[in-house]
Amino acid sequence: MPEAHTSVKIERRVDAETKTTETPRTDYGRERTERAEHHRFASFVQTFFISNIDIMASSCCDNNKKSPEMKSSYFIGRHDEREKLKTFLCESDLPLIQIYGLPYVGKTQLVKTALQEIILEISPQPLHWDYFCISNDTEWSTIHESLNKFLSSSNAPPPHIYVLDDFHKLRPSAWPSFQQICDTVFIRFPSTRIVLVVSGWKAFTITGIAYEKLKLQPLSLAESTSLFCRRSGLAISEETEACVNYLVESCNSLPGLLVRLSDRLEDLLKMMSLEHICHCLNTADNFYDCLTSSMPLSRDAAIFDCFEEYITNLPPTQQRALSILSCFDGHFGVDVATKMIETDRQSTFYNLVSLVEQKVITSDVDFKTFRIQRIARDFADQRLKHLRCNDVIKLKYINIIGEALVKAQDIYNRGLLTEAIGIINENWENIESLMRQGVHHSSDQNIFPAYYQIALQAESVLSSCYPRAAKDFFRGCLDNSYLFGDREEQALMKATYGRSITAYPDIGGYQEAMKYYQMALPVLKARGLNYRCLLLYTSMGFNYYMQGKYKKAINATEKGFNLEVTDRSENEVLRAKVTCASILAYNLGFEGQIARAESLLLESMKSLGDSEHPTMSVMLNSMGLLAERNGNQVEKALNWYMASLSRRRKISSINREKLVVSLCNVAKLLSRHKGKHVAALRLLMEAKAIREEYGWIHLNSALIQRYISDVYKRQGKTKESIPYAEDALNIYTSINPDYYGITELVADLAHSYILIKQPKTALSCFQKIYDKKHTILEDHSSECYLSGALEHIVRLNIDILHIQKFYTEELLAELRRLSQLPEIRRSVKAKYLRHVGSYSYSLLLMENKIGMAEDHAGVLLETLPGTCYYCAKFMKLSECTQQEYINMINGLYVSDHLA
Incomplete structure (x- = not known):
């Protein structure tokens, strides 16, 4: 394979006319315009780069025929990934591997190159393999037939390799069928290896079998430059270095985009200079087309044939309504349906009631909310899609659910939690469906901005009501922002995703989140987005607190609290500063600045008045903590903790996890100062059940185990307390080995061992x-x-x-x-x-x-x-x-x- 690229003198392929054309000379390696480079490049691809990326040629399932020759191409880097894939295909006992990553990151080319190398290594023995690329319209029966043909067509020695490209386009209704294949094929054909190629930041979940996962990241800058120069024939010189670096960075180091650009560069240089190409990239406004989202597949064809006879007897207006409204997974109302179908309210209501009478959809007694039966929804997606424009329908659906979310966020911000929960509950399944689409489905110039606005404007309510799903959704939006967003949009998504990591950190999660914050902050400052800077400083302060770095947390939150913000309304700024003050006060308490912390909290609580703002319960909890630290005022602290727990009970219907900290604090004081150990254990076991429901590896899980251990020690059961303390220590260590609580817990454990x-x-x-x-x-x-x-x-x-x-x-x-x-x-x-x-x-x-x-x-x-x-x-x-x-x-x- 090609080694690292060495610099040679560039041969400029520009005709006389181009040379005389004056174009602005700009150092594109250092300066950028207001819009982001990736955004600009997107439209340029659509306009100039028509040719497709090379894909694998279809292979031969007949072992009597020679395996097809695959066109060689430049392949840079990825040595470890190639070896891992080859080892899996030839030596591993696992039956399946998923190769996933961003669109254009080079997943298909990696598989192609690995297969080429395997063919050379086992020559003259033929390799039995096949390749199938799934499209949006691919039927499951077609895939199944291809796989069966492959499995039954060879007596060649192993390995037998079957590649399913664009697996993310497999319709959701076909997932059970694929799962069934996985449950049976690998038992009957143990030498078969299936490779799934998935566009997305997260692999698909497949149950019942062990499988390998391989995530491809974009190339490094050096590898990207080497690939671009080798493919295009350019070389770097002092004259062209800035332009080449700019073109490479514009492609976000994605090999697929680099190949498109390099393949067309010679023709483009006949029309314009290299500087002019960069100028075009810098001023373009459109987006390039992306892969369309996959649609759900049908159920059993025989059932659908029977159902079709029934549906085709309905009036055309009802068939069209069914086709359009099938995008709703959950309940919807008349007003929403009217927006989707674009008819008057009376006609929409008539069509809905008629469909209810036909048993195609269901409704409540008062005909206020409706829901399409699952088989009717699948049928409409399969047989009635000609009655609608899929892109328009999807965009309408996203905007309607997005409006509901933004409305809920606004109500949530004003402290009207009950009303916000009502909006969320009404659209629960539809919102979940929306976020699933945002994770795995690529977006185009219309749909990405809709997802982006939802993530940006409804972040808090999504994180509160759907904490786990929101983390995946925000990551999907961040990934798409690299392809379709400008720098500001990328920075805001980095901050948003960073907050979701801090809320649910995996190993090293806090450090990863801080990296996203630090990448986002300079961009937000440069754009004058002071309100977003305030939110980011608050997030940084909370992140530092979770790492036990109180002084850094205080520095970050003080910067946010003292920031002058004029780009939002007074009420929005007030709510944001209250949240910032709450985290600042909490950290001040740990640093012994009790009086200042209490003053900040009381002032903030006074500014909120009787509001049920979510931060109020946090501040009540902080007041309890300060009362404990300020002369051990037990009764006062217990009252604060109980008030916080009471408020959090109000939102427990949407997110019970919010109860955990308050339950622990109340239990701690009941056991330590009141001697009510049984009541304390009951509260702690409730907290433990909640954490197990939401995911066990979390700092609050360690807090629960630690407090249970303390209760057992107070009951005189030192030996029984140790396993809980050890479990807490393991959780702390797995999340953050430098967490300050580890030292305290180890010292506590040491004294327990002395006693036994x-x-x-x-x-x-x-x-x-x-x-x-x-x-x-x-x-x-x-x-x-x-x-x-x-x-x-x-x-x-x-x-x-x-x-x-x-x-x-x-x-x-x-x-x-x-x-x-x-x-x-x-x-x-x-x-x-x-x-x-x-x-x-x-x-x-x-x-x-x-x-x-x-x-x-x-x-x-x-x-x-x-x-x-x-x-x-x-x-x-x-x-x-x-x-x-x-x-x-x-x-x-x-x-x-x-x-």
Whole structure:
């Protein structure tokens, strides 16, 4: 395969007339116009690049014939992906692989190249393979027939490879049939390998079998440039470097678009200069056509034939109404149907009632809401599509549901939660259908802006009511924005998708979300979109908080709170600043700035008045947290938490997940201060059931497990509490290994192991804290987590003197550092210095023992650790004397008190 491209001098293929034409010279590698490059390139493709990308030639299923020769083409990079695909096809035991990614990212060409290489490797033995490309009109029976022919036509040695290209166009009604094929084919034909080529950011879910997934990303800039130059015959020089870089970047590093551009470049250079081509890209306004969305397939043909005889007897107006309204998955009203059909309301109502009487659609008693029967909807999609324009119908459908969502968002923003929920419930299934389309279906110049506006204007209500589906939907919109949107649209989608990742982070999700925020912020600033910058700073603050980086969270939210915003109405700005203030106050509480945090929250709550704004429940919860931290005002905190829980119950019908934090906080205080452990466990189990429903890997899941562990410890069941704490630790670590709560939890676990007489396990826990000292000192420099862990390490290493001495020296260095912090009070500084004196004396004893060659055992420290946050709590839980507890933390279990 071609190696990395080497620069050579370009041969300019421009005729005399072109050379004399004056065109603006611009450094396209550095400067951009108001509209984004990808948007410009889109229209240029439609105008100039008519030729299609090379696709695989049809293969031969007959093993007696020679496999067809495939046209060679330039293929750059993708070495790991190629090897992975070849290994799967030739060696893996798995029957199926999905290759997915953006349109034009080179999925088909990857399969083609891998097959070429396999043919060469196994030559002269023939390769039995076949290729089928699904289109929007492809019947399932056609696919099934092709697959059966392939399976029954060869006695050749394995592998037997069947490629289904454009699998995303397979109609939803055919998915069960494909699933059934998967359940049977691979048992009867174990050497068969099926390759699915899918345009989309997410692979399809196939149950019952194990399968491989391979996601293709766009090429790197160097690979894109190499492919473009090799294919077009250009080479980079000082004169052309900026233009070549601009053309490559305009293609978003997608090989398919690069091939189209390079194949037409020679003809274009006969008509205009390279600079002029860039100028055309920079000023074009249209979009290029994309793949049309797949339509649902029919059910069994025999059933449809019977149904057709029934439907064709209906009046033409009713047949057309059925065809148009079949795009609704859920219920719809008369007004919506009137907009779709474009008739007067009376005629629409008459047609709907007639269809109800014919049992084709159903309705409520008052004929206010209607729903098309599933078989009628599938039939209309299959046999009545000639009565409608699919693109127009889809756009109408998107706009109508989008209007409902934007209306719900506006009501939601004004705090009228009940009314917003009513709108959502009425359109529940239709909204879900809309978001599914937004994930997997490519969009054209009309449909992408509709999806984009829905994602932008109804983000909060979508995230609240459909949190998981919304994350996929926003990712689909982001992917499409790379192809069809300008820079501003891309930046706004990056911010939107980043917020959805923060709400539901996978491993490394918080860091990934922050990357999207940082890419979006400069664009929003440059465009003067201060309101969107305010929202983004708020999101960044929340993200930093979830990572335990409180100072960074405060810096981000302060920037947002102090930002002057004039590009939105006063009410919108007020609501956004209230949300920002809420997150700012929450982080201030963790940094000890209680008074400022309370002032911010009370001022914000006063500005909202009696509103049921969603942020109100968050602020009530924050007030409870501040009451706890400000002198442990238990009753006051419990009242705040209960008020927050009461408000969140009101929206639990659409998103029960909002209850989790309040349930945990109420349970914590009931158990810790009221002794109501059974009631606390009941609330925590409710929270646990909710989290399991919405997805278990989440920071709130760890919080639940941690609080359950605490309740068991208060009940005297230390051993039973440990599995819950370990589970919480695993969740924290899987999401963010640097999360601040991990240190606290590990210290808690170490003390639990001390109580159940496992000093070695406890020592390993304290050692983990010491191993992360650089992270602790960076993020929590004034806290005593490190010194507390070192005090325990010194005591538990009583058997090995030189190790005990080393950690004592480390402890003294940390205590001296703490005593020199400028922000600590004089009394705290005096305490640290007293501990310095005490441990200095212990170090002297250790050095004396070493000098006297008595290094077989360390020094017994018969005092409690002075900087450990947890010893007082666990000594109380163990119900033992101080001396007995001192023995335990030294690993000496003289008493059987805790047996």
